[in-house]
Amino acid sequence: MVKLGPEKSYHTSEKECLAILRGVEAYRPYLANSHFTVVTDHSALTWLKSAKLSSALERWALKLQDLNYDIIHRPGKINVVADCLSRRPYNEAPTIQSVSTANPTTDSRLESGTGFDTDHISISGSDKLPDGSLAKGLLGTATMGDVNLLASYINEINKRTRLMAKALEQHGDHVSSFMSLVDKRTTNLIDGIQNNSVELLAIANKFQMSLENTQ
Structure with a gap:
């Protein structure tokens, strides 16, 4: 006492x-x-x-x-x-207050924890596209189905990213690196449309409309 x-x-x-x-x-x-x-x-x-x-x-x-x-x-x-x-120290602060270990967020951890493959989905014939851009427009083979597929994929990334971020935040993990990675992927996909030839301008506009409609 x-x-x-x-x-x-x-x-x-x-x-x-x-x-x-x-x-x-x-x-x-x-x-x-x-x-x-x-x-x-x-x-x-x-x-x-x-x-x-x-x-x-x-x-x-x-x-x-x-x-x-x-x-x-x-x-x-x-x-x-x-x-x-009666001889126990009273309110004595412990020598070690807390112990934490570095537990970086990785794609493999996200995939195993959520069942969602963090790598981009495979697109038929993507190995033939230069630099992974949407060169189908240049070849005249891009369809609205391709645009809708891409729009749905980006929406799925954004949706799952928010869910992952919320879940990881509750466990004290850092999601900044993963968020940056997803933002970069999404930005590159959109830039790939906007930076192609004039032939892709119409597809880019349709893509933007499709993206807004599917959100």
Whole structure:
């Protein structure tokens, strides 16, 4: 029990009684309607209900009088558990406050945790497209189906990215690297449309409309 201010000058009986009072007050909701026994190694406290007391002891005894309890004496040498607990450091800060480990967010962790492949979906014939751009427009083979597929894919990335970010944030992970990666992929896809030839301008406009309609 920590002793502050005038408590340091209390004599032994007052210190022992104060310890009982604080313990009882901490558990009063459980003790109020029950009979309980206080075991102490300070024999003088067994007379707490009957002996002539100092003003401090009388005041504390009044706070305990509405409770149904007995006080018995047990020498410290056979009351070793309580004796040991009484010497426990009070509110001592632990040597180690917290332990954390670096757990970077990776595509493989995201894939295993969500079941979603973070790599881009395969597009038929994509290995024939220069630099992965939407060269189908140059070849005259791009269709609205291709545009809708790309729009749906980008929307799916954005939707799942928000869900992943929310889930990872709750676990204290960092998502900035993954968010940057997805933003870069999405930007590159859109830039691939906008930077192609004039022939792709109409497809880019249709793509933008399709993207807005599918969100």
